[in-house]
Amino acid sequence: MVTTQDVRQVAMSLPRTTEHLIRDRIKFRVGRIVYVSLSRDETLMGFAFPKEERAALVASDPDRFLMPIPSDERYNWVRVRLATLGTVELAEIVTDAWRMVVPKRVAAAHCGD
Structure with missing residues (x-):
């Protein structure tokens, strides 16, 4: 089972990501675009x-x-129950979500595409 700290570690390793606390929810975004958000009780992750x-x-x-x-x-x-994820799958989901919001050249430089 992954934790909020696991989500934070993956998200903050991605270029241009910033963390914000908005209405008691932890959100990770690039610029103004949110790509990962945790529920208030931190059991669900939207991405x-x-x-x-x-x-x-x-x-x-x-x-x-x-x-x-x-x-x-x-x-x-879409949303996922954090209790059902392992660390490898979490990293894949968060990275894929991040790739949707950054310029293609930034994703390519980070992911080696």
């Missing part, structure tokens, strides 16, 4: 994910993945 693929992701494992709350459905966003 940037393509809208057109999220229904399939949630359907593939509904015990782990959840649709965004109704007010976030218009965004490229």
Whole structure:
């Protein structure tokens, strides 16, 4: 099981990331765009994910993945239960979410693409 500190460690290792506390929720963003957010109780993590693929992701494992709350459905966003993640999968999810919000050249330079 991963913790908030694990999320922080991965997110803060990514270029241009800043951490913010907004309405009692920890959020990681690049510029003004949030790509990872923790629920107030830190049991769920929302992350940037393509809208057109999220229904399939949630359907593939509904015990782990959840649709965004109704007010976030218009965004490229999905949620996951932190208790179901390992550290390797967490790193993949956070990095993929980050790649959605940074310029392609920044992602390529960091990830070696």
